[in-house]
Amino acid sequence: MRKIITIYKKELKDSLRDRRTLFMMIVLPLILIPGIILLMTKVQMAQAKKAMGKEIKVAFIGGDFTPELIQMFAEKGRIQFIKDSPVDSVEILVRRGELDGGVVITSGFNQLVSNDEQGTVRVIFKKSDDAFGVLEKRLISTIEQYDQQIVDKRISRLGLDKNLFNPIDIVKTDVSTTREKLAETAGGFLPYLFILFTFMGAMYPGLDLGAGEKERGTMETILSSPASRLEIVLGKFGVIMTAGIATALISFASLNVAVQLFPEIPVDILDIISSMLGVKMVALILTLIIPIAIFFSAAILSLSIYARSFKEAQSIVTPLNIAIIVPAAIGLTPGMELNKITALIPILNVSLATKEMLSGSINWILLSEVYASLIVLAGFSLWFCVKWFNREETIFRN
């Protein structure tokens, strides 16, 4: 045990003096998480605001048939009417981006409506250019308002009750708490982030303590010392795991700070987020992160030991990113839930279990299944790493 601690302490000191490790472990999560959150939200909000306030250029064909509708559009403002476009060219102009949209009112519209019949209003828009749905909302909502006005007039003229046409009053009662709603939307993203940061944090020390050591020729120094192979592996592995977990914790803290800094979040939601990212929750999520960090550390160290150089190790370990991102990303899919099968799939199970923990609806039986599968995976990967390190063909592959 003494030798393991000696190796651990030395490797930790060595890693903390490595700028790349420090950057991946501390600087990146500290800057990246608040940076991404603040930047993305600010940009998105600014874009939405800009889109809402923008004056739209809309071709009106047959506006003479319904001056009331034209009046309603005019009252809403921020709209430029283009009246001279030929009907056939509106679609083309919208597709080209020369117009934002088009409203085509069929001839005899007024006559049809006056006769209690149905008239057609065609709305032309390009959804792919309307990221926030502003155009669609502004055009269609005004037409729907106009539609409702006509219906109301017809009902009152006929002296009928409005409820005649609305026999069912649908009252929606959503029993999910704000916390559950938040967990459903952001809950998938958080574990994805933590899994990724655990891996990223473990990656550089992993590469350096295996392949880097081989490249520098220091592997022989340590192999000829009284430390056994098992002690060497455990010392190195401990540092890699520490780096992975530390990075995940730093990203937690960083996220917490980022959320507090964000002024647009209402206080009640902020309280819920704070409780979601509180010490108790962090401790609970950490119980999932630790076994996954063991797995990552053992896998990275095994690959790193196998490589002849740091560069080769990088090229071997980098594709592993995909193997981690894919199951973590599947966890983001709406409707994806923790069940008997998904609880056994590594990484995906961490992602889904974290989501459940955040929403506060934990199925303890499934959670124990997740723990069991993670412990087996962690144990196996560590056993493999030790065995791998004992192979002469691995250590002296050169």
Place this chain on the structure above:
Amino acid sequence: MIQVQNLVKDFKLTRKIRKEMGEEFKNRKTLRAVDKISFTCHPGRIFALLGPNGAGKTTTLRMIATMLKPTSGTIEVGGYDCQKNPQKIREKIGFMTGQTALYDRLTPYEMVKYIADLHEMDSSVFESRKDKIFEMLKIHEFANRRIARLSSGMKQKTSIARTIIHDPDVMVFDEPTTGLDVMTSRAIIKLIRSCKDEGKTVIFSSHRMGEVNQVCDDMAIIYKGSLFFNGGLDKFKSEMTHETFEDEFIHMVGEA
């Protein structure tokens, strides 16, 4: 003392390596790096393992240092069998190569302390031995500077310090002067000689005949994994049929 008996080391050949090595190795699954070699290194004497690159010198020394396991044969270091008590052997040896093999982000003090801690040295013993070695090698002035910022001479001194900090009984030098300048090579040769004076068992490998002639008492010539000569330097010289060491060596292995 180091006793090597009928030592054999085979390396598995992967398909890729077989392909790289050409027709001769196409159907071979293993490569014999060391083939039934036997020799003894005595305390207070310097034993040289002489041979060209790829002869099997490093493999032999790595087996002595228990980094590699022999395929067959035995190695005893200080009375311990390398298969049964590898850790005991590693406690007794100091292993050094031509590469300084140091951690760039540590200081010489931290590097030497690390090795001492792995040997579980008592702190007072470490301090006095460290002071003695640092004084001898004049390391004190750069003891707390990061190794990455040291000159190659300073690095070599640090490497010597970390090799001898635990006062090993057996010293293993694997081509210790390869790639070094004259001054640093001289320092290493001086270290090898001082180890002999202290009564340690010293084995070193080299492909330089002149260097062997300069320091060794006993020698073995190894080529393609087999021994061609094993005995004292005086005996070798007396049996020489050619004028120089180089010619004698080429003559010897040329017959193989």
